[in-house]
Amino acid sequence: MTLSHSHPTTPAEGTQTLGARLHGWAVTVDHKRLGILYVCFGLFFFVVAGIEAAIMRAQLAQAAGKVVDPATFNQLFTMHGTTMVFLVGMPILLGMGNYLIPLMVGARDMAFPRLNAFGLWLFVFGAGLLYYSYVGAQGLYGDSAAPDVGWFAYAPLTNKTFSRGNSTDYWILGIMVSGFGSITTAINLLTTILAMRCPGMTLMRMPLMGWMMLVVSVLVIIAIPVLTGAQIMLLLDRSLGMHFFDTQNGGSSILWQHLFWFFGHPEVYILILPAFGFISEVIPVFSRKVIFGYPLMVAATVSIGFISLGVWAHHMFAIGMPPALNAFFAASTFLIAVPTGIKIFNWIGTMVGGRIIFATPMLFATAFVAMFIFGGLTGVMLAVVPFTWQLSDSYFVVGHFHYVLFGGTVFGIFSGFFYWFPKATGRMLSERLGKWFFWLLFAGFNLTFFPMHISGILGMPRRIYMYQPDRGLELWNMLSSIGVIIQAIAIVIFIWNVVVSLRKGRAAGDDPWNAWTLEWSTKSPPPEWNFDQVPTVGSARPLWDAKNPSDPDSHHERTA
């Protein structure tokens, strides 16, 4: 079937030479190793993008800052946004799905293991192309090296006339190649979820994470190709002199915006739904209760998937669309808040009356719910068309999307990271350092991003490299910059925690959290073949059934 099973006589990892071990990681088709590689690359770029953000905050800490010049600042916000979305969010979320989905649905590997490895290395190649621009993109023009057109690369700024040199070409190619990687991973995840489930694992018995990744995969398959198509057009414009987005020859810059945001808005749901999946696994286990309203959660996830394909132009209220379009996209944006709200109530409903254990994963999951509500509420405010006219492209918007993408996605990632780290490594992360990490990150995050709402309302535009003194912006910017220092300390503690725990962490055992889903039934770390025997399940919580044979879930299951 596949060549993924190592020969039984392969020596254990500890006795191999370093070269042999690295070679093993480079040629692996094991979904667990590929998942770990995705997460490692993602965390590396998380640090890179964090440094880029920190330099920007250093520049903006004071009025008329002189840390970097305007051109460098343009590169920094472009690379920060592009990196966080494509090289941090996507690989970590799809990578964790890659690691967990086969274990959760009781499969021995993904549906297409070699395609899986291909996807990872496409992503690495794409990331390399994007960052190679710093040294290789200058061309003969003495122009900008790294891309400097913003992460959504609006036309006609990307036109050859305005973006000389090759930096935009590197942006196109890097994102396109890693996008192909994302598409292959989504195809793989979707096929695994539909076709590789173990006996008894009906769709309605899957862990909710399975449903979230299923919908995410569908969104990736629909949305990323549209970006790829738009990028091909842009590349043709730039290299063959075509006119898709060339406004001088009848091309339309609005078309780029429509195509980009048709990808871009599903993309934010691609970035948040896996995090929804992580905390939907964490909250029940740490509340010692079954998830509240499983079928509604599934229905809400699927409706979010559908509605997210019809809200894209709310990013374009300020360009002067006809009132009917504005009204439609405002209404669809209000609508998508409904299934999202259903999820919030289901998580709270799960916690209510539970015996809540505030271990680090649960702290992050709880903070996720709170911060996501906050970011969601400012999102609903921005769906009000005149409100967006007032605050479009201001720091209010920056604050809003960092609450959903940092307070949401990144907190969700850390919740899942602390929850599944013992499974992937066999060792527990330190709870003491974990709590320090959580509280510092939580405080630093709010200190950085909450004041941005205020500076935005006071009129500070996003992407500006400096502001004049005496506009009332100094205090809020200084607070944001101090918050970054606290976040940086938190990240250092996190890295220290990982390094120390990998060497000396408490042994985890198979099931340290007393959880209920299949991944906890195998060894930590799982063997290459995942399960000695392919499991058979009788309910949504197979381990509960095994631990409580007198009162298994299957007795309470409603049969449709």
Next chain:
Amino acid sequence: MWRPSRGKVGMICLIAAESCIFLTFVVAYLFYIGKSATGPQPAVLGLGLVIVNSIALFSSSFTVVAAVRALQRGQQSVCWRWLAATICLGAFFVCGTGFEWNGLMHEHTLYPSTNLFGTTFYSLVGLHLFHVIVGLMLLSTVLVLGLTGCVKSRHAHAFDLVSWYWHFVDAVWVVVFVTVYVIGR
């Protein structure tokens, strides 16, 4: 319990993703119809050659079905003949398109950079042509493997998936043809 075949699910997903790329270009084509202020207009497109071309491409869907059926029945040599016919029809389509483009460029001086019509025409038809060529490479791989004796009737399901891709390339041509030669002309 419903558990579909993974090859089929994977191929359907790939086709869905490819369809979205095509839709992007179709939308751009429709959006830019009639927006070219200067240069050749869609009226320069002739229908004669492209109809012959289309007939060749559509027939190749039938020949590839015949090839798959033959392999399923274990009649390898029949399968290779149908497969070779499919590849010839596909190659005819590629050459025909090249001939058409040659005419457009030399008689009507329509190049990709001439105007929006040239931009959208060459990119949409070219994207499809690229997929025809990829499909031909897949079919040729099967044929070469088959002639060297590596393809048995137990591989029929894999060959069937390749034929799905070929049908997809055909179906896209219906959309491209309607967009470019019916609506756009």
